[in-house]
Amino acid sequence: MAGTSPGITTGALARRLGVSPTTIRSWEQRYGIGPATRPDGKHRRWTPSDVAMLEEMCRLTASGIPPAEAARAARSNRGEPSGAGEESPAPAPSGSAPPPDHGPAGGGGLPLGDVRQECRGLARAAIRLDAPAMETLLEQAISDYGIVTAWEEVMVPTLHAVGRKWESSNDRYVEVEHMLSWQVSTVLRRAATASTGRPMPPVLLACVPSETHTLPLEALTAALSERGLATRMLGGAVPAEALDAAVRRCGPAAVVLWSQARSTASHALARHVAGVTFGLRGARTAPLVLLAGPGWAGRAPDSGMLRPRGLREALDSLSRVYGEPVPEPERRSAAGPEPLGTDRPPMSPTAAGRP
Incomplete structure (x- = not known):
């Protein structure tokens, strides 16, 4: 026409x-x-x-x-009938594999396994580099399930799938990994609040020097805020001197130190932090130190330290520091997935590794 x-x-x-x-x-x-x-x-x-x-x-x-x-x-x-234009596939020969479903990425499907439906939607959006869709799906997951479940059962499986795809595809999909990590970080930071309105010593969270994987700490920060606990997040690769100064200035009830790899874990630094005291003379206190992340594996924590096996255990331990009850729905058996501090292989170097 x-x-x-x-x-x-x-x-x-x-x-x-x-x-x-x-x-x-x-x-x-x-x-x-x-x-x-x-x-x-x-x-x-x-x-x-x-x-x-x-x-x-x-x-x-x-x-x-x-x-x-x-x-x-x-x-x-x-306006088409539901079957319009849809041809019945020819029967496959006996014993042959079905034709591949390229999905939204033309052969770039992610190795997700048995996961929530939200993971599959998030993976498809990530492969398409559809940032608005990723943000919407992540925010909906937090709204529907809360921070902990959204992290363990939606964010972590998708991040790990992207990491596995990156490792097995000759450095392809790095852009997917970067954007997915950024969107996860964005919604977690939005969910975290800087102050709870209640006077209390905060939880101080930091990556050890040379460690840049911040996403697990961002998840813990958001989960603590969800429970109404005060936090101070220092981010990635915090120098030892800066960490010492922050502990002395904030007087935290607890310090969470994240190490993704054993090469970055510094037990000497952890002992130093656990030994820092503050407060009035005669009533000085020291913070509880949580050694979070797979980098601390293989060695029992010293006195004044805990090594949580995952996000839920870290969150519950910190809640008890403040005398807060542990919500019954968030209890989980030791057999459940624990993505914060397990010994599972780390995500690829680009995932959550931004400075």
Whole structure:
């Protein structure tokens, strides 16, 4: 029709959506989610209604909905019957593997395993570099489950899957890892509050010198704030002198020291912090020191220190310092996942490793 916009090419649509052209072609072949019109002898052109349909497809898959179901819903929103354009796949030969589902990244699916649906949506959004979708999904997870469960069962599995993909794909997906880490950090910092309004000595949190993995401490900071406990977060790679000065100035009830690798764990520094005293003469106190992270593994903590096995155990230990009750719903058996301080392999060097 004269004056009608010819639409955009598949390549331009792929760039707009943050997926590969192969993914778009795969969606069309598998789920019948293609352009409404196909000019004879010409390349596919995607009209505004087609683009809106694909954007809805991306939105739905980012929320964790399986691609086939998302395609049916997206086509329905465009006004097509739910089965329109969908061809029945030819039966596979006996014993053969099913055709691969490229998902939203054209073969870039993440090795998630048995996880919550929210993880799959978050992974799809991460592969597409869809920052708004990631932020929405992460905030919804915190709202639905609280900081601890959102961290253990949504954020950590997805971060680890990205790390495994990075390690197995010749340094690809570093940009995915960086953006996912940034979005996780953003929502955790937003969830944390600087002051609780109650006068109390704070929990001081810091990475040991040369250690830049801050995300687990950011999760603990947010979880402490969720329980109404005061925190002071110093961040990554805190010099020993600066840590000593902060302890003496803040007079914390507890100090959490994070070490991701044994090469950064300094037991001498931990003993020094545990020995710092403050307060009035005759009533001086010293902070409880929590050795958090896999870097402290292989050695029993000294007197005045604890080595929590995970985020929940650290959170409960710190709550008891203040005489706070441990919420019953957050209790977990020793067999449960403990992503804060376990001896599991660390995330890849880029994950949460920003200065």
